[in-house]
Amino acid sequence: MKRKSIVLLSLVLACSMALAFAAGAKESAGAAQEVKTIKFYGSDAQYNKNIIAKFEAENPDVKVQIVPIDFDNAEQIIKTGIASGNPVDVSFFWGSQISAFVSSGMALDLTPYLTADNNAWMNTFVPKYIDAGKIDGKYYAVSYQPVIETLFVNETIFAENNLQVPTTWDELLVVAEQLKQKGIYALGNWSGQNHQLLVFAYQVMANNGVLEQAAAGKLPFAGSNEAPGLRTALELLRDVYKKGYWYPGEGALTATKDQVQAAFFQGRIAMLFDAGSNVGQYEKDAPFKVGVAKFPLVEKGGKYGVNVVTNALFVPINAAHKEEAVRFIKFYTSEAGQSETMATGRLPSIKAKQDKIDNKLMQALMNTTTGDNVVSYRHMQNISPEVNSYLQNDLVGAVCAGESIDSALAKLEALRVKAMGK
Structure with a gap:
């Protein structure tokens, strides 16, 4: 009887251990299968889908859901999400304009991640691109692509009319008048990005030695001691507009992106202002030979300003999945991620890819940012x-x-004074 009791007890213990093991195994399996979904406010273009697919393959515990971006209203949409307490986890924005979120405490400080392990992640970037997202010594946005303001040129128009692409403002006016006589607009730009044309102001500031101060809001924009540059740029642009060199003449100030790009592809515009990040699109879609050129200098021999605007990613301060969001941004800016963006004609922001650009038009675009007379600047929008x-x-x-x-x-000037508190 005693032996039967011992056997029975052994069986009970064995069953209990088996059940406990099974429960533990089930619990472990459940934990291993737990997947977090992060929301990504960004383009739903194929290159982003490719990056996400690669990231998810390497990170099976994270899924990425794209929330298609509305570029025209991005700032307001992102701020509304943060204020509501239900933001995305990773958001697109322009690195050099991240102050729009930092000033209101809406962006996560990414410095600890970038500087961990002796600056391991930060050291992968071209310094001027990662610094675009730095404010008061801290990093709030991680740049994945420089957005170089440039002129896309219809080289066929210039060749057929025996004209040279202008390098100074005076040359631009001469060429613009010659093109006008042939029914061609010299310049194209659309409503909503006219601030790009202020590159002339930055050039004047650079040549007067006040670029850094003015761009930081430390010099007045109006009055007897106003920062040089803005007045000059506005005079030049008004002149181009009034003379009808700016497509489509009287309606130039309200022309849409679709209208202007269509006119450029139709050969009605000789030079188009746009971000260099679209170089792949123009090379693919234009039915003529496309080139890129620097903005004309105000004066020959002067310094040339190159902006450090970047496309970037940041994490809202109250994002639900901060660690997973940072992991995604790290992958996005890795060599694997940058390979996908480069395949679509977008320039890289990391050092490892800078010398691997084999597309001639992309190389020409990068060349517009180099030279002894080139000075980098940050937009006054900051x-x-x-x-x-x-x-x-x-x-x-x-x-x-x-x-x-x-x-x-x-x-x-009134807005500057308000912002600077004096």
Whole structure:
């Protein structure tokens, strides 16, 4: 009887251990299968889908859901999500304009991640590109692509009309008049990005030695001691507009992106202002030979300003999955991620890919950023969200439409004073 009891007890213990083991195994399996889904506010283009597929293959515990971006209203949409307490986990924005979120405490400080392991992640970047997302010594945005403001050139037009691509403003005016006589607009640019044309202002500032101060909002934009450059740029752009060199003439200030790009592809525009990040699109879609050129210099022999605007990614301060979000950004800016963006004609931001650009048009674009006379700058939009909005949406258009330059600069100066607190 005693032996039977011992056997029975042994069987009970064995069953209990088996059940416990099974439960533990089931619990472990459940934990291993736990998958977190992060939301990514970005383009739903194929290169992003390719990056996500590769990331998920290496990170089976994370799924990435693309929330298609509305570039025209990105800032407001992102801020609304953060304020509601339900933001995306990773968001696209322009690195050099990240102050729009930092100033209101909406962006996660990514410095600890970038500087971990003796700056291991940060050291993979070209310094001027990663620094585009730095404010007061801290990094809030990780740049994955430089957005070089440039001129896309219809080289066929210039060749057929025996003209040279202008390198100075005076040359531009001469060429523009010759093209006008042939029914061709010299310049194309669309509503919403007229702030790009202020590259002339940055050139003047660079040649007067005040570029860094002015771009940081430390010099007045109006008055007897105003920073040089803005007035000059506005005068030049107003002149081009009034002379009808800017497509499509009177409607140039409200022309849409689709309208302007269509006119460029139709051979009605000789030179198109746009971000260099679109070089792949123009090379693929244009039915003529496309080239890239530097913005004309205000004066020959002067310094040339090159912006450090970048496409970047950041993590909202109250994102639900911060660690997974950072892991995704790390992969996005790795060699594997950058290979996908480069395949679509986009320039890389990491050192390992800088010398692997084999596309001639992309190489030409990079060459516009080099030279002894090249000076890098950050946009004045960083001064404050209000300054950013006025520069991007109002300043150039208002002056070309008839507002006095004094009045327009006074409005900008009021915004600068408010932002600087004095």
